[in-house]
Amino acid sequence: MRRWLKxxxxxxxxxxxxxxxxxxxxxxRDEDAIVDTPDIKGTAEQxxxxxxxxxxxxxxxxxxxxxxxxYAGGRGIDTPFGIVFAPNITPDKATGIGEWSxxxxxxxxxxxRARDGRLLYPAFPYPNYTRVxxxxxxxxxxxxxxxxPVQQKNQPHALRFPYDSQIALGVWRALFFRPRHFEADPAxxxxxxxxxxxxxxxxxxxxxxxxxxxxxxxxxxxxLGGGLIAAQNWYAPALTWxxxxxxxxxxxxxxxxxxLKHGVNGKAWVKGPMADVVLxxxxxxxxxxxxxxxxxxxxxxREDDERRRQPAGEALLARGAKLYSTHCAKCHGDKGEGxxxxxxxxxxxxxVTMEPPANLxxxxxxxGFPPATAGNPRPYGMAPFAMVLSNDDISAVVTYVRTxxxxxxxxxxxxxVQRYREGSGP
Amino acid sequence: MGxxxxxxxxxxxxxxxxxxxxxxxxxxxxxxxxxxxxxQRMQACTVxxxxxxxxxxxxxxxxxxxxxxxxxxxxxxxxxxxxxxxAPMTALIDTLSDDYLRExxxxxxxxxxxxxxxxxxxxxxxxxxxxxxxxxxGDAARQLPACVQCHGPQLTGVAPWIPGLLGLPADYLNGQLxxxxxxxxxxxxxxxxxxxxxxxxxxxxxxxxxWLAAQPIPANYKPAAALTQPLPLPCGVVGGALR
Numbered sequence: 022m023r024r025w026l027k028x029x030x031x032x033x034x035x036x037x038x039x040x041x042x043x044x045x046x047x048x049x050r051d052e053d054a055i056v057d058t059p060d061i062k063g064t065a066e067q068x069x070x071x072x073x074x075x076x077x078x079x080x081x082x083x084x085x086x087x088x089x090x091x092y093a094g095g096r097g098i099d100t101p102f103g104i105v106f107a108p109n110i111t112p113d114k115a116t117g118i119g120e121w122s123x124x125x126x127x128x129x130x131x132x133x134r135a136r137d138g139r140l141l142y143p144a145f146p147y148p149n150y151t152r153v154x155x156x157x158x159x160x161x162x163x164x165x166x167x168x169x170p171v172q173q174k175n176q177p178h179a180l181r182f183p184y185d186s187q188i189a190l191g192v193w194r195a196l197f198f199r200p201r202h203f204e205a206d207p208a209x210x211x212x213x214x215x216x217x218x219x220x221x222x223x224x225x226x227x228x229x230x231x232x233x234x235x236x237x238x239x240x241x242x243x244x245l246g247g248g249l250i251a252a253q254n255w256y257a258p259a260l261t262w263x264x265x266x267x268x269x270x271x272x273x274x275x276x277x278x279x280x281l282k283h284g285v286n287g288k289a290w291v292k293g294p295m296a297d298v299v300l301x302x303x304x305x306x307x308x309x310x311x312x313x314x315x316x317x318x319x320x321x322x323r324e325d326d327e328r329r330r331q332p333a334g335e336a337l338l339a340r341g342a343k344l345y346s347t348h349c350a351k352c353h354g355d356k357g358e359g360x361x362x363x364x365x366x367x368x369x370x371x372x373v374t375m376e377p378p379a380n381l382x383x384x385x386x387x388x389g390f391p392p393a394t395a396g397n398p399r400p401y402g403m404a405p406f407a408m409v410l411s412n413d414d415i416s417a418v419v420t421y422v423r424t425x426x427x428x429x430x431x432x433x434x435x436x437x438v439q440r441y442r443e444g445s446g447p
Numbered sequence: 448m449g450x451x452x453x454x455x456x457x458x459x460x461x462x463x464x465x466x467x468x469x470x471x472x473x474x475x476x477x478x479x480x481x482x483x484x485x486x487q488r489m490q491a492c493t494v495x496x497x498x499x500x501x502x503x504x505x506x507x508x509x510x511x512x513x514x515x516x517x518x519x520x521x522x523x524x525x526x527x528x529x530x531x532x533x534a535p536m537t538a539l540i541d542t543l544s545d546d547y548l549r550e551x552x553x554x555x556x557x558x559x560x561x562x563x564x565x566x567x568x569x570x571x572x573x574x575x576x577x578x579x580x581x582x583x584x585g586d587a588a589r590q591l592p593a594c595v596q597c598h599g600p601q602l603t604g605v606a607p608w609i610p611g612l613l614g615l616p617a618d619y620l621n622g623q624l625x626x627x628x629x630x631x632x633x634x635x636x637x638x639x640x641x642x643x644x645x646x647x648x649x650x651x652x653x654x655x656x657x658w659l660a661a662q663p664i665p666a667n668y669k670p671a672a673a674l675t676q677p678l679p680l681p682c683g684v685v686g687g688a689l690r
Contacts, residue, residue, distance in 0.1 A: 088528030284542075296542045352490065354479045363481030387535060388491055392542035399547055401481055402491025405535055409494055 044188075047195040048140060052132050055124035063163025071164025074157050077310070078150070078223035079302035083107040093117075093171040098144045099252035101237065103180035105144040113170035126162040127155055132200050140190045142178065143198065149225035149242050152203040152218070197238035216317025219310060220245075224302075229257035229294060230267070245318075249379060254441050255293040256379035258372075261320045266375050269318050277315035278308065283396035285362040289372065290391045292384060300392035333420045333432040341421025344414055348406065349422075357426045363401040367422050374423055374430035381419050382433065382441040385410070412438040485554040491539060492555075500555045501563070509619050512558040515670045517607030519552035521635065521684055530633040532626075556607075562614050562664040569617075570657040578658025581651055582612075591646045592679040594655070597639075602659070604670035608685045611670060617660035624652045635683035642680055 063071070075081070084107045086095035094109035109117040118126070118136070125136040133147035134140055141147060153161075183189045203222060205214040220226050221242035231239040232248040239248075247259030247266055258267030269277050272288075279286040281303040284296060291299050303311065346355070352364040359366035367373050373381050388405035391397065406415065412435040419438075423430030481487055492500060492511070500512035511519060523540055525531040527548070540548065570578075582602070585593035594612060598604055604611035612620070626632035627644040634640055644652070678685065 086529075088530060300542045350479075352479050352481070358478055360479045360481040363487075364479060387538050388494070389539045389541075390491065390543055393544040393547045398544065399488060399550070400543075401488045402539070404491045404494035405539060406494065407535060 044191050044195055048191050049132075049134075051200045052128060052134070053124065055122060055128065057122045057124045059120055059122045059125075061123060063160070063166070067160045067163045068167045069164075070157075071160035071162065071167075073305070073307075074161050074223060075164055076302055076305040077219060078153075078161070078225070079298060080110070080161075082297055082301050083144075084110050090171045090173065092165065092168060093173040095173065095176055097176075097179075100144060101251045102184040103178065105142050105178050105180065106176040107145075108175045109171065109173050110165055111168050111171040111173075112166045113172050116172050116174050117170060118165065119170060121162075123159050123162050126165075127158045130158045130161075131155075133194065133198065140187055140194060142180075142190065143193070143237070146225040146228045148198055148239070149222055149228065151198075151200045152222040152242060154203065157223070193236060193238070197236070210316070212313045212316050215310065216313035216315070219314050220317050224314065226260065230260050231257075249377060250294060253294060254379055254443065255383055256375065256377050257294070258375055258380075260318055265371055267371075269315070270320065272315075272319070274312055274315040274319065277318060278311040279396075281306070281311050281314065282308075282394065284392040284394045285365075285397050285400070287361050288365075289370075290362075290365050292389060292391060293380060296389075296392045299394060304392070304394045304396070333424055337417050337432070338421050338424065340414075341417035341419075342425075344410070344418040345421050348410070349418065352403070357422065357428075362397070364403075368426035368428060370428075374428050376431065378419065378423065378430070378433045378437060379441055381423070382415065382438055385415055385419060386438075386442060407442065412436075412442070485550070489551065489554065495535075500558060501560050507616060507618055507622075509615050510562075511555045512560050513669070514556060514610050515604050515607045516549075516553045516556035518604070518610040518684075519555055520549050521608070523548040523552060525632075525634065530635075532631050562668060570654075570661070574654045575658050575661065577651070578654035578656075581647075581655050582658060586646075586651075589646045592643060594659075596676070596679050597682070599671045601665055601671075602662070603665065603668055605674050606670040606672055609670070609674075611668065612659050613662050613668065614664050615660060617656045620656035620659055621653060624656065625649075628652070637681045637683050639678070639680040639682035639684075 081091060083096055083098060084092045084094050086093070089095055090111070092109070092111050094107045096107050097104040098107065111117040112119045114120055121129075121136050128134050129136075129141060129145075130147060130150040130153055132151070133143070133145070178185065203218050206217070209217075225242075227239055227242050227244050229250050230248060231244040231246055233239055233251065237251075245260040247257060247263065249256050260267050260269065264271065276286050276288060280289055280291060281299060283304070284291045284299040306314075349367075353359050353367050357366060357368035357370075359368075365372075372384075375381070384403070386405060386407040388403040390400045390402040393400055410418070415438045416433050416435045419433045422428065423433065489500075495508045496511050497508070501510055522531065523543075524545075526533065526537045527540055527543075529537075540551075543551075581591070582594040585591045585596070595602060597609055598612050599609070602612045623632060624644055624647070627641050628647070628649075630641070647655070
């Protein structure tokens with residue numbers, strides 16, 4: 022023991038060298054050598070396929086600023102760690118990806134590293150895109166390279182210390198990211214596997230539909246257990262296991278397809294960030310792919326959690342009932358029956374009773390329309406009540422709706438309403 | 448108020464139950480029906496902009512009924528694309544298509560509804576005189592065109608792109624001109640209105656807003672059919688396709 026202690030400076034040195042070396046290794050493992058050049062051209066089929074895949078990946082949602090040029094970047098993604106600005110991915114040589122080769126693009130998607138070697142922030146969902154095949158990555162690349170180049174400099178991220186450092190990002194990646202290929206499950210059908218590939222990979226559904234830990238990591242692309250979207254205060258419901266949330270196990274596949282294609286079906290509307298997803302991504306997918314996603318999402322149901330219940334006072338319910346008949350009943354009916362698909366029913370509607378009540382409160386505050394899709398081009402709208410009803414009023418009316426006509430939701434307090442008033446985003 | 452002035456029969460069906468409070472409670476027992484009309488689809492707009500878009504009572508949200516279609520369409524695009532910033536409005540129409548926004552604009556433009564009584568002016572006479580002079584004559588020394596040069600001699604606007612300036616709350620007018628001055632409201636380039644507002648000090652903006660808000664509405668308040676003289680500045684909002 023004594024003898025070992027004598028060598029402590031050497032041991033310290035070894036540790037000092039070993040830790041960074043391990044960190045670097047963990048960040049560059051499984052990378053392919055880049056042997057190709059940026060002047061490779063894709064075939065017309067590859068470009069067309071890439072355009073379709075860019076829709077499936079909803080690349081535009083982040084890489085196009087409000088009112089900006091398509092794919093020229095500049096949109097800020099609000100995260101708990103600061104704002105990440107999506108870069109220009111048009112083929113401009115100076116400010117876009119004009120100098121990138123297919124190998125660079127593959128490394129960004131599969132390994133999360135940029136052409137210049139920088140580690141990329143996982144706001145770019147490469148923990149999902151890592152499962153995209155090389156063939157599809159190349160098609161996406163050739164499509165983006167076929168776009169008109171837009172000269173627009175990238176805006177630096179506005180992240181707080183220490184999240185703004187590459188070392189911190191390297192540690193995050195060492196802990197939470199490992200590149201991997203999509204592996205088909207031979208016990209399942211080809212359709213199920215196609216759905217799994219789309220949902221886990223380009224669709225990056227769990228970027229919203231899963232909980233994130235304090236460092237913003239999910240437990241992986243197969244986790245669709247539901248999560249509150251940071252900074253936006255919309256709740257993306259659990260998709261695979263909870264019949265009380267967004268689980269679709271007991272839905273017909275065609276109803277799932279209709280919701281992803283048109284933004285409405287007889288049971289539901291999409292709203293909030295999901296309205297954007299339908300508008301820019303899923304309505305453009307073909308029926309076979311939407312059907313595959315539906316089959317994958319219809320996974321076996323697990324037991325529902327016991328929801329927290331807090332009895333609502335009678336005075337609150339009476340106030341809620343009065344407000345309901347004044348402001349809501351005209352469209353949603355005295356018994357919450359609605360007039361679907363224009364006005365969704367509120368009785369038996371799990372978006373109404375879900376825990377947390379974020380989406381119901383955001384809907385009452387902001388109102389709005391489901392997306393205008395090819396299948397539902399002239400949607401009916403709901404008025405925003407943020408400027409008309411107080412927090413106490415909204416607490417009363419949503420509590421009434423959550424506990425009437427057989428609904429068994431919990432009480433929503435004025436404090437909850439105030440919290441969701443502070444959400445950003447559509 | 449004569450219901451016969453409500454041209455759209457579907458709209459009449461909507462307005463009637465509101466007037467007959469007793470009938471409303473009887474009708475509510477029946478299940479709701481989503482009529483296949485624009486009036487029904489546009490219920491989302493009535494909380495802020497008032498019944499049929501005739502402006503709400505709080506004095507901030509503007510009337511949209513009867514404004515020129517091209518102007519309304521441009522504003523919807525501006526909200527969606529970030530040239531105008533009012534988050535609740537952007538969130539409301541964010542996922543709608545160009546075609547639907549054009550139809551919405553056309554629908555509200557087509558509504559021919561009476562205007563509410565104007566509030567009496569609440570500004571010192573000196574301020575109102577200054578406002579009137581700027582609206583009618585501009586200020587040649589500062590190369591400031593008069594409002595009437597673009598917005599029509601009666602300030603009723605010009606179809607389909609230029610809005611009328613009467614019947615709007617002073618707070619709204621003040622807010623919009625101020626937003627233009629600091630660059631958070633913009634229009635399609637070249638943004639002539641931004642150039643005009645840059646030539647106006649704050650007290651002039653306030654004077655113009657007060658005077659405009661105090662004017663009575665002419666009996667037949669409709670946008671003029673066409674411009675009668677060239678615009679004093681090039682304006683990106685004029686022209687373009689409007690089916």
